[in-house]
Amino acid sequence: MIYKVLKKQNIGKSCIVCGNKNELGLKSDFYELENGELVCVCNTKDWHQSYPGRVHGGISAALLDETIGRAVSIGDDQVWGVTVSLELKYKKPVPTDEKIYVVGRITKENRKLFEGTGEIILSNGDIAATAHGKYMKMPIDMIAGEEFGSDEWFENPDDVEYIEIPDKK
Template identity: 30%
Template structure:
């Protein structure tokens, strides 16, 4: 999937979600990752990422910060898939299992494992084309307080969003 293309199908999120400046998913950020998520079950999401040359740290290895951004974003989108919740990362733990090559597409998956009040426990993983897990993450996200969440949803164009 080319950068900027929204995934098709009933499980895809509306293209309106991407008309923002977000580094990880926003179409209006020329330097961003341009992730496009689709539902992968009730409280889970998945996206494909095609690395760019500029995403490397050492030659031939993707930068760890880019990898962290990928899984962080998947976990945030899983909150929206589960409960139309907008939140922020409170604590994240990463396990980099293998160096990640910039060659070929990667799949990032995120899911909510537990939600209680404003607290969402989430996890994500990054896989190569053969399904090998390259990065794992778990995190605690905090849902924005209701008034702030409503204001943020309006500011990014997600208020009264359809899916």
Template identity: 30%
Template sequence: MSTGTPIEVPWRVLPDYRCFGCSPSNEHGLRLSFTHSGDGIECVLRVDRTFESYPGVVHGGIATTVCDEIMGNLLVLKVGTSVFTTTLRTRYLSPLAVGVEYRCVATADDVDAPPYRAYAEITDPDGATCVTAVGTYQPATAAQARERMDLTDTEADLIESALADLRRGQ
């Protein structure tokens, strides 16, 4: 179960942090907040009709986004470097309903060498598994992250400092 203390992702240091998945200031995003859960991390999600596909059903792409977001952030927290998704496979066991609270938990294999593999599972309030995902991720050097994220030198330095803190265990 969750420890309840929100995890601060490294991207929080950016003045205009707008991640669709986890930025608390993106009014159009999911605003996911992560907490520790065993060897992984978890989040709670409840989405409104903004993210609906069929009436009352959460769009499948949103479920996949939640899984990718939590798996990627877990790996960043574990390895202390930016990672990018290289493969992502999602299995939908039952649809997610709009307005219902779900729990998503991510875990990872050994992170000794890339590519890194992570797993996510979204469960309903009764604990039944609704969605599973597995993804592989490649680390990015600071220069690659700067280029791919279109960061200024100042922003790149801020993120690299936050990632260095993770690597030092701070």
């Protein structure tokens, strides 16, 4: 399915999921889509493995957690979430050295909390893992303190206008 990209979200310098200066990180990109969902595009590498050729389950969990947690920022980039709980179901191995898509959405929200779901979609459309998370809304200064400035969180623009996500199987 092809989706129109409304906005690309900022990235962090050192984040394990999106940090562009983290040598071992995933260097993922996050795009807000026309359907209200957030998609993370990630190219897995050999150094993300557990068993040979398979991404470590903790890496999959981090990708799902980050994507669902970031989905609350669609439409308001001042809203931040801190994970309260995350439940995952692993269905298929996530291969190393493959482009994967992680889709997240908000399913419930109030003034202080939100919930969301997400899935990792492999390049062939297989769903490798699903998650449900609960998060607390917090201001960034309470999460990161004074260390979180423009050198830590910044735009990483590209010219992506549309993203094709494999049809789920």
